[in-house]
Amino acid sequence: MTPQPDEIEGPRSCGPxxxxxxxDLANLVLRTLNTPEGRPARWPSIGFDYPHVFHPGNLENIRVFVRRGRVVCSVGICPGIVRTPRGDLSVGGICALATHPEYRGRGLGTRIMEDAHRKMRADGHHIGLLSTLIQDFYRKLGWESGGRQRVFMFDRGNIGLLPEPEGLEVTEDWRPRIEELNRLRLREPVTSIRDSDRFRLLMERRTNRVFVGAREGSVVAYAGISGATVQEYAGAREEVACLLRAVFDRLDDPRVSTSQRPPGQRATIEMRILAPELGEGLPGLLMEMGVPHSLGYLGMIRILDPERLFRALQIREIQIVPSDGRWRLSYRGAACTLDERELVKMVFGPERLTRFAADLLPMLFYQWASDRV
Ligand SMILES: CC(C)(COP(=O)(O)OP(=O)(O)OC[C@H]1O[C@@H](n2cnc3c(N)ncnc32)[C@H](O)[C@@H]1OP(=O)(O)O)[C@@H](O)C(=O)NCCC(=O)NCCS
Structure with a gap:
């Protein structure tokens, strides 16, 4: 029998x-049922992967619809601060939106997201950020693809371009040095604020190896790796480059035989480096070297309160006022009117919709892969 809508409670925060x-719901929907055809069922890993979202101290940020004690739709919000050269942004990461298959298509997903927007706004977040394959579902809710991420590629043919790690002591014994690593991270031009516990948790859960480079006992660089992907790094650009060359050597297996390669896969490794779009630091160095790279979206972004966002970024030069459900911006005698999704691209790029305020926007914004949910 189809349940009556009034039997479903919510949206509200999750009870203990x-x-x-x-x-259970997130694992069923996003792991078990989200297994590609013909492959063994994906393991239920939502709790392991996102312990910083789904824990008893974050119940207010876990939004639910419940029917007779059973959670039928839920989403997690992961609060975080991203430090940019223009100011700190409070970011709500949207994690594991799921509706039970028997309850879909009746508006629960839409309503729980609207509730998440309200909660994020009430908590002072400037923007929401998420990764998804159902972009058009989120577009209806004011989200748009935006922000920039560079992905650099190394294999055996170009890794030799990076400087020799001569004199660099490389170790995977990172736990005793968390505070030093975290301090190094804070010197990156765009980074997140994490305490030592959060740093340890993210490295343990979102990466599978952490490499540290030291000279004369002092840490000069580190890199967090998942598979053959560098999820995050910190340090002066030459030191990070040396460390990544050493990392490649450790990830590369010299015994691999090219003639016994598994079908549809490369024979030997390709190391990917995920990085902010920057003309300086490691990305600047790799661009100068001509290392192949692509530019992609950071994710989908929703600006929760454009006026507060502009104040946080100290973009006082641009006036922004609401105008008939859109936003009117003026700057140095020029003006334009944008809807909320166009505003995402204007502020975070990569596409340039107009030449308006091109000297100020898009701004530098990046959330490192380990912080993303
Ligand atoms: C994405 C997901 C959460 C949507 O949940 P839902 O509760 O079905 O969401 P809604 O009912 O609000 O919207 C779903 C669709 O039904 C439509 N719809 C909403 N209310 C409706 C109603 N009362 N009657 C009929 N259709 C309705 C919506 O317009 C939407 O259409 P679309 O598929 O063209 O976008 C659900 O499909 C799901 O769990 N998917 C798998 C997991 C996933 O992809 N999660 C997102 C990870 S980023």
């Missing part, structure tokens, strides 16, 4: 005895 049900 509902957290396990949220994980």
């Amino acid at each position: 005895y509902e957290l396990a049900g949220v994980l």
Whole structure:
């Protein structure tokens, strides 16, 4: 029998005895049922992957619809601060939106996202950020693809361009040095604020190896790797480059035989480096070397309060006022009117919709892969 809408409670925050049900639902929908055809079922790993979202101290940020004690739709919000050269942005990461298959298509997903927007706004977040394959579902809710991420590629043919790690002591014994690594990270031009516990948790759960480079006992660079992908790094650009060359050597297996390669896969490794779009630091160095790279979206972004966002970024030169459900911007005698999704591209790029305020926008914004949910 189809349940009556009034039997479903929510959207509201998750109760202490509902957290396990949220994980059951998220694992069912995003792992078990989200297995590509013909492959073994994906393991239920939402709890392991996102312990910083789905924990008893974050129940207010876990939004649910519940029917007779059973969680039928849920989403997690992961609060975080991104430090940019223009100011700190408070970011709500949207994690594991899921509706039970028997409850889909009746507006629960839409309503829980609207509730998440309200909650993020109430908590002072400037923007929401998420990764998804269902962009058009989120577009209806005011989200748009935006922000920039560079992905650099190395294999055996170009890794030799990076400087020899001569004199660099490389170790994977990173745990005793968390504070030093975290301090190094804070010197990057765009970074997130993490305490030592958060740093350890993210490195353990979002990466599978962490390499540290030291000279005369002092840490000069580190890199967090997942598979053959560098999820994050920190340090002076030459030191990070040396370390990544050493990392490549450790990831590369010299015994691999090219004639016994598994079908559809490369025979030997390709190391990907995920990085902010910067003319300085490691990305600047790799661009100068002509290392192949692509530019992609950071994710989907929703600006929760454009006026507050502009104040946080100290973009006082641009006036922004609401105008008939859109936003009117003026700057040095020029003006333009944009809807909320166009505003995402204007502020975060990569596409340039107009030449308006091209000297100020898009701004530098990046959330490192380990911080993303
Ligand atoms: C994405 C997901 C959460 C949507 O949940 P939902 O509760 O079905 O969401 P809604 O009912 O609000 O919207 C779903 C569709 O039904 C339509 N719809 C909404 N209310 C409706 C109603 N009362 N009657 C009929 N259709 C309706 C929506 O317009 C939407 O259409 P679309 O598929 O063309 O975008 C759900 O499909 C799901 O769990 N998918 C798998 C996991 C996933 O992809 N999660 C997102 C990870 S980023």
